[in-house]
Amino acid sequence: MHLAYPAVLAALLFATGLYGVLARRNAILVLMSVELMLNAVNLNLVAFDVWLRDTLHSGQALALFTIAIAAAEIGIGLAIVLMVYRNRGTSDVDRLRDTAEGHEPDQNPGPGTAAGTARPEAAA
Template identity: 55%
Template sequence: MHPVIPYLIAALLFGVGCYGLLVRRNAVLLLMSLELMLNAVNLILVTADTSVVGVPRSGQVFALFVIVLAAAEVGVGLAVVLRFFRLRGSVDTDLLDTRRAGPGPAPKAPAAGTAADPETAAVTAADTDAGEAR
């Protein structure tokens, strides 16, 4: 068998994984797309190991390391997805809010007329300056 066929299959798998990683919004499907990409890398490593003659066989060892890495990624990734589901009730990554630090309540917007509002802060500062000048 020519080594071109597994390389083409690996390129197809990697392309489908990249497409899924860029398009999908579900966190579980993102993990599945990442697994497809890792499997494409494993296919390339094993194909290169069997097709290249005269070099030490190390592609299978690297593929084993990638499999271990993928298992660890699944464990940590699913733990993050489960925590995300418990907090938000959905695994849609559009709901991910990176501005909040923890699971507490969302920060409240400052009320109108406070110093955090730039328009009213300028008016109140001008009023106090005018009041001090009198």
């Protein structure tokens, strides 16, 4: 088999995963897209290992490490997503952007501002 077939398939898988990471708003779908991208990398590692006829099979060994890292990533990522869903009630990535600030926008305005009015810093 030629190297072009698995390379093209891996490129398509990686592009699909990249689109899923950039376009999706659900955190679980983003994690699935990252897994798709890691599987594309695994396919490239194994394909180049077979193409180069490596006696140590280092591409396949690296693919095993990538699978282990992917399993750990999905376990920790899913635990974080479930905890955030319990606390916030949503797994929408756009709404979770405000978690670093500690409050929802327009829900807890700062001192001297009324809900729905512009802050003086934003007007300048």
